Amino acid sequence: MELYRNTIFGFYRESDSLIHRIDPRIKIILLFIFIIYMSFVKTFSEIILIGIFLFFIIKLSDSSFLYILKGLKPVLPIIILIWIFQILFYMGEPGRIFFQWHFIRISSLGIKISCLMMIKAISIYFISSIFFLTTELISFTNAIERLILPLQKIKFPSHEIIMVGVIAFRFVPTLIEELERLMKAQIARGANLDRGNFIIRTIKLSGLLIPLFISAYERAEDLILAMESRCYRGGKGRTGRISKKFKKLDFFSVIYVLLIFIFIFLLVRYFKLP
Amino acid sequence: MIEINNLHFTYHQKSENPKKALNGISLSIKEGEFVTIIGQNGSGKTTLAKHLNVILSPTKGTVLIDGINTQEEEVWEIRKKVGMVFQNPDNQIICSTVRSDIAFGPENLGIDRVEIEKRVNESLRLLELNDFQNYPPYMLSEGLKQKVAIASVLAMETKYIIFDEPTSMLDPSGKKEVFELIINLRKKRDVTIIYITHIMKEVLKSDRVIVMSEGKVVLDNSPNKIFSKLEILRSLALDVPIIPDIVYRLRKRGISIPQQIITTQELINCLTQ
Amino acid sequence: MLNSIIEVKNLFHSYMTATPFEKEILHNLSFDIYEGEKLAIIGPTQSGKSTLLQYFNAIFIPKKGRVIVDGRDTRDSKLNLKELRRKVAMLFQHPDSQLFKDIVADDIAFGLKNFNFPEEVINITIKKALATVGLEPDEFFYRYIFSLSGGEKRKVAIAGVLALDPEILILDDPTAGLDPKGRRDLINSIRFLHNKLELTTIFVSSNMDDVLELADRIVVLFDGEIKMIDTPKNIFKQKEKLLNYGLTLPSVVEVVDELIKSKINISEKIIGIDQLEESLIKLFKK
Numbered sequence: 001m002e003l004y005r006n007t008i009f010g011f012y013r014e015s016d017s018l019i020h021r022i023d024p025r026i027k028i029i030l031l032f033i034f035i036i037y038m039s040f041v042k043t044f045s046e047i048i049l050i051g052i053f054l055f056f057i058i059k060l061s062d063s064s065f066l067y068i069l070k071g072l073k074p075v076l077p078i079i080i081l082i083w084i085f086q087i088l089f090y091m092g093e094p095g096r097i098f099f100q101w102h103f104i105r106i107s108s109l110g111i112k113i114s115c116l117m118m119i120k121a122i123s124i125y126f127i128s129s130i131f132f133l134t135t136e137l138i139s140f141t142n143a144i145e146r147l148i149l150p151l152q153k154i155k156f157p158s159h160e161i162i163m164v165g166v167i168a169f170r171f172v173p174t175l176i177e178e179l180e181r182l183m184k185a186q187i188a189r190g191a192n193l194d195r196g197n198f199i200i201r202t203i204k205l206s207g208l209l210i211p212l213f214i215s216a217y218e219r220a221e222d223l224i225l226a227m228e229s230r231c232y233r234g235g236k237g238r239t240g241r242i243s244k245k246f247k248k249l250d251f252f253s254v255i256y257v258l259l260i261f262i263f264i265f266l267l268v269r270y271f272k273l274p
Numbered sequence: 275m276i277e278i279n280n281l282h283f284t285y286h287q288k289s290e291n292p293k294k295a296l297n298g299i300s301l302s303i304k305e306g307e308f309v310t311i312i313g314q315n316g317s318g319k320t321t322l323a324k325h326l327n328v329i330l331s332p333t334k335g336t337v338l339i340d341g342i343n344t345q346e347e348e349v350w351e352i353r354k355k356v357g358m359v360f361q362n363p364d365n366q367i368i369c370s371t372v373r374s375d376i377a378f379g380p381e382n383l384g385i386d387r388v389e390i391e392k393r394v395n396e397s398l399r400l401l402e403l404n405d406f407q408n409y410p411p412y413m414l415s416e417g418l419k420q421k422v423a424i425a426s427v428l429a430m431e432t433k434y435i436i437f438d439e440p441t442s443m444l445d446p447s448g449k450k451e452v453f454e455l456i457i458n459l460r461k462k463r464d465v466t467i468i469y470i471t472h473i474m475k476e477v478l479k480s481d482r483v484i485v486m487s488e489g490k491v492v493l494d495n496s497p498n499k500i501f502s503k504l505e506i507l508r509s510l511a512l513d514v515p516i517i518p519d520i521v522y523r524l525r526k527r528g529i530s531i532p533q534q535i536i537t538t539q540e541l542i543n544c545l546t547q
Numbered sequence: 548m549l550n551s552i553i554e555v556k557n558l559f560h561s562y563m564t565a566t567p568f569e570k571e572i573l574h575n576l577s578f579d580i581y582e583g584e585k586l587a588i589i590g591p592t593q594s595g596k597s598t599l600l601q602y603f604n605a606i607f608i609p610k611k612g613r614v615i616v617d618g619r620d621t622r623d624s625k626l627n628l629k630e631l632r633r634k635v636a637m638l639f640q641h642p643d644s645q646l647f648k649d650i651v652a653d654d655i656a657f658g659l660k661n662f663n664f665p666e667e668v669i670n671i672t673i674k675k676a677l678a679t680v681g682l683e684p685d686e687f688f689y690r691y692i693f694s695l696s697g698g699e700k701r702k703v704a705i706a707g708v709l710a711l712d713p714e715i716l717i718l719d720d721p722t723a724g725l726d727p728k729g730r731r732d733l734i735n736s737i738r739f740l741h742n743k744l745e746l747t748t749i750f751v752s753s754n755m756d757d758v759l760e761l762a763d764r765i766v767v768l769f770d771g772e773i774k775m776i777d778t779p780k781n782i783f784k785q786k787e788k789l790l791n792y793g794l795t796l797p798s799v800v801e802v803v804d805e806l807i808k809s810k811i812n813i814s815e816k817i818i819g820i821d822q823l824e825e826s827l828i829k830l831f832k833k
Contacts, residue, residue: 012410034391053587134370136410141370153537156279166368166369166370167368168367169370170367170369170370170410173412174364174412177412180637181641181645182645182647184606184639184649185639185645185647186657187606187632187634187658188604188606188632188633188637188639188708188709189658189661189707189708190629190632190633190658190661190662190711191657191661192629192661207647208647210647213648215643218365219365222360222362222365222366222433223366223368225329225360226360226365226366226368226423227378228329228353228369229327229329229353229355229358230353230357230368230379230382230426230427230430231350231354231359231379231382231430232378232382233350233381233382237382237384238381238382238384238385239380239381239383239384239385239386239387239390245491270755305724313694314726314728315697315726315728315729316696340738415592415593416592417592442724443723443724444590445591445723445753446753446754446755446794446795447591447592447793447795448592450795472726472727511727511728512727513727515798516798516799516802516820517802519800519820520820520823520824520827523820523824524824524827524828527824527828529827529828529831529832531831538802538805538806539805541806542805542806542809542811543801545806545811545830545831546788546809546811
């Protein structure tokens with residue numbers, strides 16, 4: 001029953017590791033490169049090499065492997081379910097077929113591709129966790145702002161979108177705290193929120209949405225007053241944020257990561273590793 | 275100077291059940307004053323305060339800030355002069371770190387980046403928030419959050435600051451710390467403070483007390499004079515600080531002791547004479 | 548002989564266990580709460596007061612240590628938690644967040660329905676509960692929650708748990724944020740409830756005047772440990788210690804303290820305003 005402290009509290013972790021020091025803009029770009037590269041991965045040897053790469057990143061970022069792994073626990077049943085479905089309903093080139101019944105079949109290639117998919121998804125989860133463990137929300141939103149602000153020139157409301165994002169992020173912990181309070185208050189009056197299966201609990205929890213929404217609405221009203229009385233009127237007349245200059249570390253991290261990926265890519269293709 | 279002339283205000287004026295909140299208020303607040311406004315919930319304190327930085331506009335009457343009529347000038351021009359700190363610290367911190375939140379106001383003023391940094395640093399220093407500048411608000415105690423809210427208004431360098439029960443949601447140590455910072459502001463900054471509160475200990479420290487009831491000003495005087503009128507305060511369901519209460523009891527029992535005693539120190543002086 | 552209604556034995560509490568963020572909040576607490584008493588738990592913010600309260604109605608179940616409520620161990624897997632929570636009424640901080648419906652009667656009915664109270668007694672029970680907390684039943688029954696004042700909302704929240712006929716009432720900083728009139732009203736109704744319904748009342752408060760007015764016994768929590776547990780008289784005597792724990796003093800005690808510091812001859816045992824009045828009269832007559 002400690003929703004709040006078990007989730008958001010642990011998001012960012014203060015440290016002075018190498019990964020912490022990389023410019024968030026660069027980290028966002030690297031994250032994208034990683035995700036794109038993962039979508040091209042087709043062999044287990046590549047996965048193993050990327051696993052080694054991930055291991056070093058975890059070490060360099062001063063975070064704990066077990067801690068990140070624990071975060072997977074709530075979604076594990078869903079991952080396993082998807083994995084099983086993928087094996088059963090795999091439609092592509094089958095390879096060797098072990099079992100077939102109408103359109104359900106278990107095949108060697110089906111198993112291989114489903115396993116690859118699952119490992120890829122978990123790797124992406126790992127790298128994103130490291131990203132959020134090493135990047136403060138504010139530097140993240142600032143980085144996004146820096147990256148999409150140029151779009152303002154084509155009349156894209158960059159500033160407003162970023163502002164909405166900033167406030168939404170800012171209120172996530174507050175709302176989670178509020179939700180926790182509502183849940184406890186209902187439990188104290190005999191509601192069985194902590195019992196029953198996943199679906200029943202979800203239905204019961206949805207009853208909390210209305211009071212939560214009302215309180216969020218009241219907060220929003222207060223917040224608008226606070227913003228207006230501090231002279232906010234959209235992006236008009238506002239001083240922009242500082243543009244951070246890139247450091248040596250940032251350039252090198254991009255070069256290293258690209259080199260590592262190219263190396264893995266060529267190695268696997270050249271030696272035709274499985 | 276703030277001048278309020280015959281101010282009336284009605285909520286939901288055009289609806290079926292309009293609610294009269296202010297009923298003919300006239301008063302003026304001089305530069306550099308520290309004025310507290312007290313009164314029961316629903317007496318119109320907050321409604322009055324909201325007129326001073328144009329969150330609300332009068333139904334009747336006028337509000338002049340440094341001679342400028344709030345209904346005629348652009349609201350932003352008035353809000354540059356009058357800042358406001360609200361009751362709930364959770365609902366007035368906008369950004370996700372202390373530092374960026376303090377910068378939010380000055381950024382809206384469109385001033386130079388270097389100047390913003392200077393003001394942010396100055397506010398952080400005045401409120402002793404340096405160690406927390408990169409913290410997200412949800413990791414701070416309520417007292418610290420309220421200090422951030424005050425720093426954020428301070429960085430806008432407004433001439434007047436309205437505080438709407440800024441300590442009511444804090445624990446005792448938070449209350450004390452935040453209030454002391456507010457009274458010390460006057461020593462460090464040339465600022466006029468309009469302070470709404472329920473806490474009588476805080477009222478004792480002000481230059482002038484305005485007591486409101488049912489949308490009207492009932493008393494407007496120095497704390498010593500106000501607290502010698504215990505019967506009126508009690509009839510308005512307001513708390514009475516302990517020393518005036520004890521002085522009242524002693525006088526009733528036939529002890530000759532001056533009525534205007536409101537602090538422990540004054541009582542001690544009286545005892546040692 | 549005093550009967551223990553809640554026993555806390557070697558209770559520990561940490562959050563974010565097994566992560567790099569682990570933090571111990573309660574450290575080896577052991578104490579008893581007696582039937583029918585009014586117990587105050589005081590301590591600075593983050594001292595673990597609110598966490599401790601949540602063990603009493605089994606929202607938290609001890610991982611290390613034990614909490615025994617009305618003779619039942621909350622760790623017992625066969626324990627009917629729902630029944631326990633009916634006996635132990637809990638009111639959290641910010642009562643506004645405990646009202647889920649738009650109309651007073653519906654909100655009070657929420658708990659009654661959860662506990663399957665028969666349809667025909669629900670309305671009567673709601674009216675009785677409203678009357679007990681001092682709200683005119685016919686006037687408040689159909690009122691919209693948002694139209695209530697802060698003090699009234701708190702009373703509705705109390706009525707919501709009282710309707711379930713509890714034995715223990717737990718309040719987390721009940722008067723925080725109320726105006727003077729609301730605070731006075733609420734304190735009077737808490738005292739009235741205790742006397743009339745003989746509820747064991749456990750409350751956390753940061754307002755020492757409330758504590759002095761309500762408590763029979765006080766637990767001082769600091770850094771997750773119990774530092775003192777005694778009567779208000781004996782606790783508020785130890786001014787230096789309390790200040791060191793980041794607590795404040797009741798206003799009368801504060802004044803007496805200042806008088807003593809200025810070498811005024813007055814007893815340091817004074818904690819009530821009437822006592823102070825009498826002593827000052829003696830001093831002035833001298």
